[in-house]
Amino acid sequence: MDKLLIRGGRQLRGEVLISGAKNAALPELCAALLTDQPVTLHNVPRLQDVSTMLKLVRNMGVVAERDDNGTVQLNAGDLTNPEAPYELVKTMRASVLALGPLLARFGHAKVSLPGGCAIGSRPVDQHIKGLQAMGAEIVVEHGYMIANLPAGRSRLKGARILTDMVTVTGTENFLMAAALAEGETLLENAAQEPEIVDLAEMLIRMGAKIEGHGTSHIRIQGVEKLHGCEHAVVADRIEAGTFLCAVAATGGDVFLRHARADHMDAVIDKLRDAGCAVAPEEGGVRISSKAPASEHLKAQSFSTTEYPGFPTDMQAQFMALNVIARGASMVTETIFENRFMHVNEMVRLGATIHVEGKVAMVEGVQQLSGATVMATDLRASASLVIAGLVAEGETLIDRIYHLDRGYDRMEAKLRGLGADIERVTGATA
Numbered sequence: 366m367d368k369l370l371i372r373g374g375r376q377l378r379g380e381v382l383i384s385g386a387k388n389a390a391l392p393e394l395c396a397a398l399l400t401d402q403p404v405t406l407h408n409v410p411r412l413q414d415v416s417t418m419l420k421l422v423r424n425m426g427v428v429a430e431r432d433d434n435g436t437v438q439l440n441a442g443d444l445t446n447p448e449a450p451y452e453l454v455k456t457m458r459a460s461v462l463a464l465g466p467l468l469a470r471f472g473h474a475k476v477s478l479p480g481g482c483a484i485g486s487r488p489v490d491q492h493i494k495g496l497q498a499m500g501a502e503i504v505v506e507h508g509y510m511i512a513n514l515p516a517g518r519s520r521l522k523g524a525r526i527l528t529d530m531v532t533v534t535g536t537e538n539f540l541m542a543a544a545l546a547e548g549e550t551l552l553e554n555a556a557q558e559p560e561i562v563d564l565a566e567m568l569i570r571m572g573a574k575i576e577g578h579g580t581s582h583i584r585i586q587g588v589e590k591l592h593g594c595e596h597a598v599v600a601d602r603i604e605a606g607t608f609l610c611a612v613a614a615t616g617g618d619v620f621l622r623h624a625r626a627d628h629m630d631a632v633i634d635k636l637r638d639a640g641c642a643v644a645p646e647e648g649g650v651r652i653s654s655k656a657p658a659s660e661h662l663k664a665q666s667f668s669t670t671e672y673p674g675f676p677t678d679m680q681a682q683f684m685a686l687n688v689i690a691r692g693a694s695m696v697t698e699t700i701f702e703n704r705f706m707h708v709n710e711m712v713r714l715g716a717t718i719h720v721e722g723k724v725a726m727v728e729g730v731q732q733l734s735g736a737t738v739m740a741t742d743l744r745a746s747a748s749l750v751i752a753g754l755v756a757e758g759e760t761l762i763d764r765i766y767h768l769d770r771g772y773d774r775m776e777a778k779l780r781g782l783g784a785d786i787e788r789v790t791g792a793t794a
């Protein structure tokens with residue numbers, strides 16, 4: 366199992382290229398299932414979840430080719446097997462995104478319930494409820510969601526869908542299903558994330574009729590057929606935010622090429638309040654920060670909420686900054702019930718954190734000291750990398766397959782900025 370070895374204490378300087386967003390690429394790969402024509406996606410990040418999704422669609426009969434420049438060509442013209450088996454979905458929650466497109470185009474889908482997840486229980490009841498409102502008959506049997514159209518129907522029908530909570534992949538499933546449904550669908554309480562907007566823009570390129578994406582009310586007029594398209598995946602705001610927090614923590618000056626400041630308002634506001642200089646520049650975002658953080662940065666309290674609020678996917682990385690910033694802070698996680706798995710590992714590095722329910726109380730310390738720690742989920746892994754970059758001495762991060770699921774060559778990018786970080790390949794657990 367690979368590990369990351371970090372020798373902390375170096376400032377980060379230079380330029381880093383931000384990749385396409387994992388959370389946009391995954392639904393967009395599924396959107397290619399909606400048409401029998403070729404779809405070309407550019408700026409697809411090179412990471413494990415994308416490889417898993419490609420394996421999943423190939424298993425359905427889709428022809429999918431990826432080149433070294435981040436372009437993926439897909440053709441679902443001969444899709445014969447509208448199923449997502451457990452073996453292929455167990456490591457990736459986003460596989461549920463196959464359900465809406467398969468059902469909409471083929472009138473049938475069999476998708477495994479995703480496996481357990483470290484950050485919370487993550488049910489898919491809202492996905493099922495919404496698709497049922499569009500006329501689908503869905504049963505959950507032997508760990509699979511088996512969805513069909515009623516006898517005599519060839520298309521889903523438009524519906525008004527009001528979910529109990531804002532759900533990102535739920536909104537994406539409904540968008541894709543509604544694009545091919547008969548009549549109008551109104552999504553109320555829709556997620557507003559930039560990845561939803563990017564997916565909607567791709568669907569519009571395919572001939573879908575969508576209005577209101579980027580707001581909580583999305584209106585879709587279903588069409589009979591969608592065609593192929595070419596689309597570039599939006600920049601990854603979570604990868605960019607992770608690099609912003611890394612530079613804030615270590616000190617230094619970095620230009621994040623392709624990063625979108627307008628997608629990161631909540632995180633950038635907090636970084637500025639902490640004392641970093643963050644500014645959009647032509648083609649990206651620049652951050653500069655003074656070291657040591659314990660002298661120059663002030664810890665920030667925050668609470669995770671849906672976009673445009675502070676993203677839950679940035680909670681762990683910002684906490685890594687708070688642990689070595691000046692003063693006390695309160696970090697509240699409102700989206701997932703178990704997303705503080707990084708806390709115990711940060712404590713092993715010398716952090717002072719006390720968790721009570723949804724709240725982590727952090728007391729900034731002067732210095733962290735390197736240790737062996739365990740990655741427990743994707744963003745927890747990223748937060749440990751940040752902590753390792755500032756800790757004195759060596760930090761060894763175990764189980765980095767979590768990190769590889771969602772970051773495109775992270776250690777190579779950090780090395781390019783001057784970090785002392787290496788992958789220890791094949792080391793035993």
Ligand SMILES: CC(=O)N[C@H]1[C@@H](OP(=O)(O)OP(=O)(O)OC[C@H]2O[C@@H](n3ccc(=O)[nH]c3=O)[C@H](O)[C@@H]2O)O[C@H](CO)[C@@H](O)[C@@H]1O
Pocket residue numbers: 388391458459485486487488489490491492493530531532533534535677678700701702
């Ligand atoms: C691939 C992808 O885009 N993943 C993102 C997506 O996950 P994902 O789309 O799975 O997260 P949701 O927005 O659906 O989850 C929000 C909350 O709603 C709950 N819920 C959701 C659906 C449902 O049917 N029932 C239910 O109870 C979840 O357990 C969670 O507490 O949004 C999350 C919240 O921003 C991010 O952390 C993930 O990185």
Ligand SMILES: C=C(OP(=O)(O)O)C(=O)O
Pocket residue numbers: 388457458459484678743744771
């Ligand atoms: C939780 C995440 O992803 P997923 O929904 O794919 O598990 C994430 O990207 O932080």
